[in-house]
Amino acid sequence: MHDANTKNGLFTPGNIITGIILAVGAVITFIRFTQGIGAVSNLSDNNPWGIWIGFDLLCGVALAAGGYVTSASCYLFGMKRYHSAVRPAITTAFLGYFFVVVALHYDLGHPLRLPYPLVLSQGTTSLLFEVGLCVATYLTVLFVEWSPAALEWLGLRKIRNVVVKLTIMLTIFGVVLSTLHQSSLGALFLIAPGKLHPLWYSSFLPVFFFVSSMVAGLSMVIFEGTLAHAGLHHKMDETHLKEAEGVIFGFGKAASFVLAGYFFIKTMDIAMDNDWAYLGTGFGAWFLVEMFGFVALPSFLYALGVREKNVTLVRIASINAVLGIVMNRFNVSLVAFNWNLPAADRYFPHWMEIGVSVFIVTLIITVYRFIATRMPVLYEHPDYKDAH
Amino acid sequence: MNRRRFLTLLGTAGVSTAMSAVGAKKAVAAGNQSFKGYKDSYGVLHDTTRCIGCRKCEQGCNEVNKLPAPKVKFDDLTVLEKSRRTDSNNWTVVNKYNVAGLDHPVFRKQQCNHCLEPACASACFVKAFTKNPDGSVTYDGSLCVGCRYCMIACPFNVPAFQYEEAFDPLIQKCTMCHPRIQEGKLPGCVEACPKEALTFGKREDLLRIARDRIRNNPGRYQDHVYGELEMGGTAWMYVSGAPFEAVGQQEMGTKSAPEYTAGALGAVPMVVGIWPVLLTGAYAISKRKEKVAAEEREEAVQAALAKARDDAAKAMDTALAKAAKEKDAAVTREVKKAIEQAEQAFEEKFAALRAEGQSAESGDDGEGKEDA
Numbered sequence: 192m193h194d195a196n197t198k199n200g201l202f203t204p205g206n207i208i209t210g211i212i213l214a215v216g217a218v219i220t221f222i223r224f225t226q227g228i229g230a231v232s233n234l235s236d237n238n239p240w241g242i243w244i245g246f247d248l249l250c251g252v253a254l255a256a257g258g259y260v261t262s263a264s265c266y267l268f269g270m271k272r273y274h275s276a277v278r279p280a281i282t283t284a285f286l287g288y289f290f291v292v293v294a295l296h297y298d299l300g301h302p303l304r305l306p307y308p309l310v311l312s313q314g315t316t317s318l319l320f321e322v323g324l325c326v327a328t329y330l331t332v333l334f335v336e337w338s339p340a341a342l343e344w345l346g347l348r349k350i351r352n353v354v355v356k357l358t359i360m361l362t363i364f365g366v367v368l369s370t371l372h373q374s375s376l377g378a379l380f381l382i383a384p385g386k387l388h389p390l391w392y393s394s395f396l397p398v399f400f401f402v403s404s405m406v407a408g409l410s411m412v413i414f415e416g417t418l419a420h421a422g423l424h425h426k427m428d429e430t431h432l433k434e435a436e437g438v439i440f441g442f443g444k445a446a447s448f449v450l451a452g453y454f455f456i457k458t459m460d461i462a463m464d465n466d467w468a469y470l471g472t473g474f475g476a477w478f479l480v481e482m483f484g485f486v487a488l489p490s491f492l493y494a495l496g497v498r499e500k501n502v503t504l505v506r507i508a509s510i511n512a513v514l515g516i517v518m519n520r521f522n523v524s525l526v527a528f529n530w531n532l533p534a535a536d537r538y539f540p541h542w543m544e545i546g547v548s549v550f551i552v553t554l555i556i557t558v559y560r561f562i563a564t565r566m567p568v569l570y571e572h573p574d575y576k577d578a579h
Numbered sequence: 580m581n582r583r584r585f586l587t588l589l590g591t592a593g594v595s596t597a598m599s600a601v602g603a604k605k606a607v608a609a610g611n612q613s614f615k616g617y618k619d620s621y622g623v624l625h626d627t628t629r630c631i632g633c634r635k636c637e638q639g640c641n642e643v644n645k646l647p648a649p650k651v652k653f654d655d656l657t658v659l660e661k662s663r664r665t666d667s668n669n670w671t672v673v674n675k676y677n678v679a680g681l682d683h684p685v686f687r688k689q690q691c692n693h694c695l696e697p698a699c700a701s702a703c704f705v706k707a708f709t710k711n712p713d714g715s716v717t718y719d720g721s722l723c724v725g726c727r728y729c730m731i732a733c734p735f736n737v738p739a740f741q742y743e744e745a746f747d748p749l750i751q752k753c754t755m756c757h758p759r760i761q762e763g764k765l766p767g768c769v770e771a772c773p774k775e776a777l778t779f780g781k782r783e784d785l786l787r788i789a790r791d792r793i794r795n796n797p798g799r800y801q802d803h804v805y806g807e808l809e810m811g812g813t814a815w816m817y818v819s820g821a822p823f824e825a826v827g828q829q830e831m832g833t834k835s836a837p838e839y840t841a842g843a844l845g846a847v848p849m850v851v852g853i854w855p856v857l858l859t860g861a862y863a864i865s866k867r868k869e870k871v872a873a874e875e876r877e878e879a880v881q882a883a884l885a886k887a888r889d890d891a892a893k894a895m896d897t898a899l900a901k902a903a904k905e906k907d908a909a910v911t912r913e914v915k916k917a918i919e920q921a922e923q924a925f926e927e928k929f930a931a932l933r934a935e936g937q938s939a940e941s942g943d944d945g946e947g948k949e950d951a
Contacts (some may be wrong), residue, residue: 302725
C-alpha cells in the first residue's frame with residue numbers, strides 16, 4: 192500500500208491498480224444505470240439476491256461491526272486501554288455502512304425510492320423494514336460518533352466538544368441498533384424455511400448473525416490494524432503503537448471465547464432440529480468445513496496466539512475468522528439458499544457483479560486512506576489530548 | 580332504591596358492558612386465534628386430473644392482462660418438454676410431469692396462489708402488496724423499491740422481476756384478475772380453460788367441491804387438497820391423482836409466513852427496552868469501579884503521605900532531641916573544658932607562684948606570705 196500523500200508521485204503501483212479498478216467500476220456503473228440490472232448481473236427470478244446482497248450487504252454490515260464492539264468495550268465496559276482502537280474502528284464502521292448503502296443502489300430496481308420505507312409507506316411486518324430503519328439510524332449515529340475526527344481536523348472546537356459529550360449515549364444507541372440489525376439480517380431468511388438448507392436454517396438465525404457479528408467486529412479490528420500498520424505506520428502516535436499489542440491480544444482472547452460459544456450454539460441447533468442426518472450429505476460436508484475450518488480453527492488459533500503472545504498467529508487467526516464470516520454469509524444467502532433447485536437454475540455471479548463489489552471495496556480503502564492521512568484517526572490531535 | 584341509585588347502577592352496567600366489548604375485541608388480537616382468510620373470498624380449484632396441457636389458460640392470461648406477445652405461440656406444445664416458471668411476461672405457466680407408475684403425463688398450472696396470509700405482503704417493506712377481501716393479492720408498483728425480498732419470501736417462487744428494464748423495473752405476478760372479479764367477470768385463465776380443470780368460486784365452496792370429488796371418485800385422487808392448509812392456506816387449491824411431490828408441489832407445512840418472523844419482530848421492542856438499561860448498568864458499574872479505584876488510590880496516597888509526614892516528624896523529633904542532647908553534651912563538655920582549662924591555668928599559675936615563692940623564701944619570706 193502506498194500513501195497517496197507521499198512525494199513520489201501519483202503513479203505508484205498501488206495507485207495505478209486503484210485507478211484501473213475505479214475506471215472499470217465507473218464503466219460498469221454506467222451500464223448498470225442505463226441498461227438495467229439484467230445487463231450486468233446473473234440475477235434471475237429464482238435467484239433475486241446475489242453477491243450484492245450476500246457480500247456487499249451481509250458481509251459489509253457484519254465486518255463493520257468493529258465500531259460497536261470497540262466503542263462498547265472502551266466506553267461502556269470501561270476497558271480504557273482500547274481507547275486508541277476506537278477511532279480507527281468507528282471510521283471503518285462508518286465507511287463500511289456508508290458504502291453498504293451506496294452498494295445497495297446497484298441492487299435496487301428503484302434506488303431513488305430507498306427512503307420510501309422510512310417516509311412514505313412503512314411495511315412494519317417486514318424484517319427488511321427493521322434492517323432499513325436500523326441501518327439508516329445507525330449510519331447517522333456512526334457519522335456523529337466519527338465526526339470529532341473531522342471537526343478536529345477542521346478546527347471546529349466548539350461543535351466537537353458538544354459531540355464528544357454525547358459519546359456514552361451514542362455508544363448505547365450504537366449497541367442497541369447493531370443488536371437489532373445484525374440479528375435482523377439473519378432473520379431476513381426466517382421467512383423462507385423451504386428454500387434454505389436445514390443445516391443453515393434455524394429459528395435462531397438472528398442470534399447466530401448477532402453473535403458472529405461480534406467475531407467479525409473483533410477480528411476486523413485486528414485485521415485492519417495489520418493493514419494499517421503495513422501502510423500507515425507513520426501516522427500512528429506513540430499511544431496507538433503502545434496500545435496496539437494490547438488490543439491484538441485482548442480482542443483475540445475475546446474472539447476466541449465468542450467463537451467457542453458460537454460453535455456450541457450452532458451445534459446445539461443441529462441437535463434441537465435433529466439435522467444430524469444431513470451431515471452425511473454434500474451440504475453436510477460443506478457445513479462441517481465451515482464449522483471446523485472457520486469457527487473451531489480460528490477459535491483455537493486465537494487462543495494459542497494469545498497464550499504464546501504471538502502477534503503473527505493472532506493475525507492469521509483474524510484472517511481465518513473474517514473468511515469464516517464471509518463464508519457463513521455466502522452459505523446462508525447463496526450456497527445453501529435454493530438448495531432444492533436443479534443445478535441449471537442455481538446462481539453464479541456475473542463478472543460485472545464481482546466488479547461492482549471490488550469497486551466498492553476499493554472505494555472504501557481509498558476514502559479510508561484519505562481520512563487516515565489527514566484526520567486524527569490513528570493519532571490524537573495535539574490540541575485535544577486526553578480530551579476524549 | 581331511589582332514582583339516583585338506579586341511575587348509578589345503570590351507568591355502571593353500561594360502562595362495564597362497553598368495557599367488556601372493547602376488552603373482547605382486544606383479546607382476539609392477542610389470543611389464541613388464527614386468521615382464516617376474508618369471509619366469502621374467492622379462489623380457484625385446479626383439478627390436475629382434468630388438465631390436458633393445452634396452454635389455453637396461458638393464452639387467456641396473456642390476452643386479458645395485455646402482456647407482450649410470446650416468443651413461441653401458445654399452440655406450440657413443445658415448450659412443455661422443459662420445466663418453466665412464471666416470469667415477468669408470463670404470469671401463469673403449465674408444466675408437464677412424467678410420474679412414475681402412471682401411463683400418461685400429468686399437467687399442472689402454476690401462478691400466484693394468493694395466500695390467505697401472503698409471504699410477499701409480509702416481507703414487503705413498503706406495503707406494496709395488498710390482500711384484498713375478494714381473495715386476490717395485488718401489487719402497487721408505484722411504491723416498489725425493487726428490493727426483491729418478496730421473491731425471496733414467496734414459498735411458491737411466483738413473483739418475477741423485470742431485470743431488463745433499466746428505469747422502471749417492477750415485480751410482475753398474477754392478480755387473480757382482480758379488476759375482472761370486480762366487474763363480475765371470471766379470471767382470464769378460468770374463462771379460457773376448455774376442460775373445466777379450473778373452477779372459480781368462493782373458497783369455502785371450492786373446498787366442499789374438492790372434498791366431494793375426492794369422496795365420489797375413489798382411487799382417482801390423492802386424499803389431500805393442496806392449498807387448504809399449506810402456508811396457512813391459499814386461495815388457489817389443487818386436487819391431484821399423482822402425489823403432490825411428484826408434480827412439483829413441495830410439502831410446505833401449515834404455518835403462514837408471518838408466523839416464521841413474528842418471534843424475531845417481537846424481540847425488537849424487547850431489545851429496545853432492555854438493552855439501554857443493561858448497557859447503562861454496565862457503564863455505571865465500570866464508572867463506579869473507576870471511582871472506587873480512584874478513591875482507593877487517593878486514600879493510599881493520603882495514607883502514605885500521612886505516614887511520611889509522621890515519620891518525618893518523628894525523625895525531626897529524634898534529631899532535635901539528639902541535637903539538644905548533643906548541645907547539652909557540648910555545653911557540658913565546654914564547661915568541663917573551661918573548668919579544666921581554668922583549673923589548669925590556676926594550677927599553672929599556682930605552680931608558678933609557688934616556684935616564685937620558693938625562690939623568694941630562700942631570699943626573703945616567700946613561704947610565709949603565701950600561707951597568709
